[in-house]
Amino acid sequence: MRGRFSRSMFTVAFAAAAASAAISVSIARTSGQTPAAPAARPGRVAGKPNFSGIWQANNEANWDLQAHAALPGAVTQPGIFPYDYARVPAAPVLALGAAGAVPGSLGVVQGDGQIPYKPEALLVKKGNAEHWIDRDPELKCYLPGIPRAMYMPYPFQITQSTDKIHMAYEFSNTARTIHLDKVAGPPDDTWMGHSVGHWDGDTLVVDVTNFNDRSWFDRAGNFHSDALHLVERFTLMSPDIIQYEVTIEDPKVFTRPWRIAMPLYRRVEPNMQLLEFRCNEFVEEFMYGGLRKQQLVKHWEGETMSIDITRKVPPGDRFYDWYGGK
């Protein structure tokens, strides 16, 4: 899939930069996609760089903001050897094989790569990691919060006007509006924060406040309190790359401000559009399956969930059948 797209990604990127509709049309045709003219967007809106379009991070930050080696599973258990590096996938992900594993990363935390937790907060973070399935709001399809929504493995769309910059996220069908004009804040704490922007030259700077303490930064249990304050910086490095940096401050949880940074990439496929990921329907079984009159997937004893996986590999699909055995 990716290989097939690489050529058209380059040519379409070129088309997006060019203003000519004629070029756009001819390129759409050669890409072999639906011959819809890619939107030729002007380079600037009201004199400022135009971030409009569909973007997506292409990294492992949603697994863990910090550097980490690849893991055999999103959930693991002790293996034969008593070492952390010798753990094996645990039941919730075992049947998925390598698709249930976690890719490694050099991390996106700037400076020394450490997240400066207060000692008591570090204990909470470790507990979060151990109880990931129970505690991560992503698994319940709750609102992702900022900055996490920016680097989850789902696209998001920026619609940039003069006084407002709107960001719509595919995950959970949520959105935020960045106000460049003066508006009243929300009447209560929020998951997605209250975003107020201004321009620092060609960099969009967004101050985000009014958070609740419910969202996380990643699947590794990194968390914050309702004192979270973000300063985001968006800088267009090329027509198709935004450098995204966030300074994270939360005196209840961290000893000092810290920073993450990553590129965000334009989804340049000519037929790209946000689709729905209305996951609250998807997680009904996960959250309420134990309350069914007749359980479908899981068995529950009170609040204890047991997942029975009976996976009989049919003849012809056994792994050694694959190697010339047919």
Added chain:
Amino acid sequence: MHTRPLTSIGVAAVIVSVLFLFRPTQVTVAQQTSEAALKTPWGEPDLQGIWTDESDTPLQRSPRYAKQEFFTEAQRAELDKERAALLGRDKRVERGTELDVAGAYNSVFMMLKHTGTRTSLIVDPPDGRIPSLTPEAQQRAAAEKQFRLALLQATETCKTESVACSGGKYDPTPSPRFSELSSRYNTARMNRHNGPEDGSLMDRCLTGGLPEFGTAYGGSFRRIVQTPGGIAMYYDVGQGQGWQRNIVMNGSPHLPAIIRQWFGDSRGHWEGNTLVIDVTNFSPKTDFLGSREKLHLVERWTRTGPKTLEYAVTIEDPTVWTRPWTVKEEFTKQSEQENKIYYEPRCVEGNYALPSVMLSARMADRAFAEGRGPDPAKSDNATDFVGVEEDPLQ
């Protein structure tokens, strides 16, 4: 469950005696000047802002006003007076009854707005009524109603001939239909809570969608943000049923038929100063008055003044209605500075009701099995009671 304007279908059709007149389209110099100001800096019509319909207009025209497209000023004043009085007159049914316990809503939760100028949101057909259902849609609706009534037949609701049982009859023996599935994917509440799918889409935080005409609970706001060649909308409707739309404006065809969405697939283009959006690809899990995956909308958004935006939507589904019909609303721009549009909480983050309903159903099952409680099939856990008198406008 409280989609206010949508509940009173099925009243006899009324013969039209008033012609529907389009307003003459003379454009004065003053209008032309203000039109220029209603463009974005890049020259597209400017639809941006927070918009809502500031008045209440029923979806369908009441037979009482059959011969009128517009209310008279005197009628509006009278309706406003009657409706304002509703807010101070909460009702309760007999205390200690099932229905009283189910009475979660009273006028505190209601948002009554001033009566609008039109007698119906529907402008076509000219009688202001939803067109008649096709025979197949009537059959489907009747079958679904019978199923729901069967699950109520052994309850107090039917024994006391409550309005929720109309069309059904009391039978002390619970219906064998408790073990059946509904005839198609369930979207409405029923008197059974075996799993999430027995709940209504509202109970599951799966409402919110198109077309959107507002409810008396939580209002109906939309924010529009534009960029050259792009339009985003965010809807704040009901109680936390917010959702976003990103209108595809590049002239490409609709999504492939295999992709079905709760909010459909919105593709727009400009016709003069009007944004025309064609919406298809709805999911078979959505339900608008019986219309599901074949629902087709054509929306027309036109900025008509500094504070006003006209919204018209033509609704079509040949498997449900005998002809397309059109609804028109006038939206008023809301204060940017006050910023009164809320993207959250969005229902699911605080949905304790759905698991609670299922949990109490399981407790009732167990109590019955152990001889400690009544047969759950004999209690009504579906009908809710709204402690507000009937709105004379509806």
